[in-house]
Amino acid sequence: MQGYVIRGLPIIKEGDDIALLVRSLFDFQDGDVLCLASTIVAKSEGRFRELESYHPTIRAAQIAQNDGKDPRFVQAVLDESVEVLLDQPFLLVVTRFGHVGVNAGIDQSNVGDARILLLPENPSMSAERLRASLGKDCAVIITDTCGRPFRAGVAGVAIGWAGIAALRDWRGEQDLHGKALEITLEAIVDEIAAMANLLMGEAGDGTPAVVFRGLKYSRSGDCSVFMTEDKDVIRPRLRR
Ligand code: GDP
Ligand code: MN
Numbered sequence: 001m002q003g004y005v006i007r008g009l010p011i012i013k014e015g016d017d018i019a020l021l022v023r024s025l026f027d028f029q030d031g032d033v034l035c036l037a038s039t040i041v042a043k044s045e046g047r048f049r050e051l052e053s054y055h056p057t058i059r060a061a062q063i064a065q066n067d068g069k070d071p072r073f074v075q076a077v078l079d080e081s082v083e084v085l086l087d088q089p090f091l092l093v094v095t096r097f098g099h100v101g102v103n104a105g106i107d108q109s110n111v112g113d114a115r116i117l118l119l120p121e122n123p124s125m126s127a128e129r130l131r132a133s134l135g136k137d138c139a140v141i142i143t144d145t146c147g148r149p150f151r152a153g154v155a156g157v158a159i160g161w162a163g164i165a166a167l168r169d170w171r172g173e174q175d176l177h178g179k180a181l182e183i184t185l186e187a188i189v190d191e192i193a194a195m196a197n198l199l200m201g202e203a204g205d206g207t208p209a210v211v212f213r214g215l216k217y218s219r220s221g222d223c224s225v226f227m228t229e230d231k232d233v234i235r236p237r238l239r240r
């Protein structure tokens, strides 16, 4: 397996054609997995917002006061969410597209001005659209840097994907000693996203696109890394 960091991408603006840009810098082959930082996908989709455009509700103002945040920022997070799982000491929410993350993934770094940057509205749809414009039969994974419960330190996760099955089902396969595996759905897209995120960097590297070549993966499957509510044992406990 080889990993390539695509160098030379500009600061992305609304309307930029990311597929065209990466194709001009990298020679894609069938089977490649293109990982893109959600930041640039969001920028190209014009997901910038002015804080001034938010008018905080009383609830947003209360959360802001407890967390020491700007109430307009809290309102932006609430607007991107379908459920608040924690409102102290930070806002952990379920986004409209099913991802659970702090501040609904809204970024204030690498944005360039006073505006905030929302996540893409539907990252898997973005991934599908980008995939269709790559000119080769590739997979696309849209990543974001996230904290993890129970573990220190942030890591990259997949928030959208296309052309690749999110999970690999190992059930029924045999272990080293011929015993059938009972569990194991492996979160393939998250594992790839974590590696991509490591290569992208977090600061001023300017490298939001990474390609893996030679990975074996299944092209299709409607599985998701977003745990459905009925299977999630943590969420009901957070609700109190
Ligand atoms: P996130 O993980 O999706 O929130 O994105 P980050 O802000 O951590 O950025 C990931 C990588 O993309 C870093 O190397 C940034 O320097 C780079 N990056 C972010 N925005 C841009 C951009 O508009 N153009 C370029 N070339 N790189 C960017
Ligand atoms: Mn981010």
Ligand code: MN
Pocket (backbone or CB within 6 Å): 144, 145, 197, 201, 202
């Ligand atoms: Mn990041």
